[in-house]
Amino acid sequence: MADTTQMLKGILDGCLLSIIKDGEIYGYELANRLESYGFQNFSEGTIYPLLLRMQKDNLVSTTLRKSTAGPKRKYYALTEKGEHELQLFVKRWEQLSTTVNSVLQKERGENV
Structure with a gap:
């Protein structure tokens, strides 16, 4: 059986895009925001490889900014392509979650 980490692999990208959509954000802040959602x-270290891939895929853009504590920070912002990918993710997620919930409810004998 797949563990939670395996299940989250594709979902995490969409969650990151959704958080970045709210405004420019840096990696550590992204990690904290994810944690605040549970x-x-x-x-x-988990998030940066995903962000690097998103940057290469032109889903996010980056800007280096001075930090009050230490070296410059890389801030991430959604590109137009990233906004489009987020919209696609939301549609796919809604379809998938509806389908999975239907199966689980029916198998437990609940009304759908």
Whole structure:
């Protein structure tokens, strides 16, 4: 049986895009925001490879900014392509979650 980490692999991208849509944000802040939503054990080390891929795929753009504590921080913002990908993710997620919930409810004998 797949563990939670395996199940979250594709979902995490959409969640990151959704958070970034709210405005420019840096990696550590993204990790904290995910944790505030209940995602556990996602460090910056987990998130940065995803962000790098998103940057290469032109889903996010980056800007280096001065930090009050330490070196410059890389801030991420959604591109037009990223906004489109987020819209597609939301549609796919709604369809998938509706389908899975229907199966689970029917198998438990609940009314759909």
